[in-house]
Amino acid sequence: MIAQEVKRPAKIEDIKAHGKRSFTAHDKALLKRYELVAETVSAMFGEACEAVVHSLEDLGESIVKIVNGHVTGRVMGSPITDLGLHVLNSAYKSKEDIVGPYYSKSTSGKPLKSTTMVIRNDEGLPIGFLCLNFDLSVPFHQILREFSPSMDTPHSGETFAPDVMNLVAQAVADEIEASSHITGVSATLKNRTIVATLEDKGIFEIKGSVELVASELGLTKHTIYKYLREMRQE
Structure with missing residues (x-):
């Protein structure tokens, strides 16, 4: 019209x-x-x-x-x-x-x-x-x-994935990349920190995410569940 x-x-x-x-x-x-x-x-x-x-x-x-x-x-x-x-x-x-x-x-x-x-x-x-x-x-x-970002504009780092599992995979990859620059820390602590960060982001609300995260980190799903259980009890 x-x-x-x-x-x-x-x-x-x-x-x-x-x-x-x-x-x-x-x-x-x-x-x-x-x-x-x-x-x-x-x-x-x-x-x-x-x-x-x-x-x-x-x-x-x-x-x-x-x-x-x-x-x-x-x-x-x-x-x-x-x-x-x-x-x-x-x-x-x-x-x-x-x-x-x-x-x-x-x-x-x-x-x-x-x-x-x-x-x-x-x-x-x-x-x-x-x-x-x-x-x-x-x-x-x-x-x-x-429409132009200013110095004060926050950048969220939002991921626009084609499907939900790609979103999970990208989130894991980002955290692995971020932790790769940290030295003097055991692999166990790094993995636990990655899982904690993914938990804060709500990644584990997605069905099938535990299995995918476990695969990307080279862990078993039981280890991921153990980390999550311990974190939620803290």
């Missing part, structure tokens, strides 16, 4: 026509989960990306979570937009829950690339929206800076 909509508040009479709905505790809890999604998306894409959670319980104060509200100038408790009302009407007639991406403008004239997702409850009724609005007026170099 490509449109040039202005993100303006819906008319009072249009909001009143929909009235207020009574949400269940489960509906409210479901919407609450999307607040964390909004924070996560904005953390990923930076200050140019506004993320908004709308509750359809009260359209006059529909925004229950907004991150980077400077993009459209809205705040908590702001009403649904005119486009939001259109999406709401369509949501009752269609099961198409992703609207966009489409192009819109803030009331101050900023060009935006936007996407709206309909949030439904267990009965399939629309109870909210997750809306993303990216400010296209932000200079490219500023956007690039958001």
